[in-house]
Amino acid sequence: xxxxxxxxxxxxxxxxxxxxxxxxxxxxxxxxxxxxxxxxxxxxxxxxxxxxxxxxxxxxxxxxxxxxxxxxxxxxxxxxxxxxxxxxxxxxxxxxxxxxxxxxxxxxxxxxxxxxxxx
Numbered sequence: 001x002x003x004x005x006x007x008x009x010x011x012x013x014x015x016x017x018x019x020x021x022x023x024x025x026x027x028x029x030x031x032x033x034x035x036x037x038x039x040x041x042x043x044x045x046x047x048x049x050x051x052x053x054x055x056x057x058x059x060x061x062x063x064x065x066x067x068x069x070x071x072x073x074x075x076x077x078x079x080x081x082x083x084x085x086x087x088x089x090x091x092x093x094x095x096x097x098x099x100x101x102x103x104x105x106x107x108x109x110x111x112x113x114x115x116x117x118x119x
Contacts, residue, residue, distance in 0.1 A: 005116035009064050009080050012087060012109050016061035023054030035099060060087055077117055084110045084117070 022030055027050040031043045043050075060083055067080035091107030 001116055001119050005080070005113060006068060008109060008113040008116055009068060009084070012084065012113055013061045013064035013068075015106070015109065016057045016064070016087065020054045020058035020061060023050040023057065025054075027051065027054075037099070060090070081114060081117055084113045088114065 022034070027047050028043045031050070032038070032040045063083035063086075064080060067076050067083065070076035070079060087110040088107045091102050091105070091110060094106060095101075095103035
């Protein structure tokens with residue numbers, strides 16, 4: 001289970017690195033394709049806000065990556081658990097406020113990681 005948990009943690013971290021890139025650097029080009037229900041003229045106006053969100057996603061990824069390098073097993077699991085819970089909560093909020101598919105893209109993988117850590 002430990003290896004499976006670390007793989008899922010790594011995948012969730014990679015996902016959040018992608019989200020960071022998307023929100024910080026590709027918001028105006030990829031944003032309208034991803035969030036089709038938003039008006040296209042909204043993306044230039046919200047570029048700075050999206051970049052700020054991207055920075056936070058980068059912090060989530062950094063925390064998850066950090067947890068993979070902590071030698072103490074107990075602390076590694078605690079740090080990973082904290083950041084996975086943060087990801088899951090952010091995913092639920094994103095699904096409620098931005099796009100319902102976020103629950104599947106963000107929350108479900110984080111919950112899988114949490115379950116693997118706790119087993």
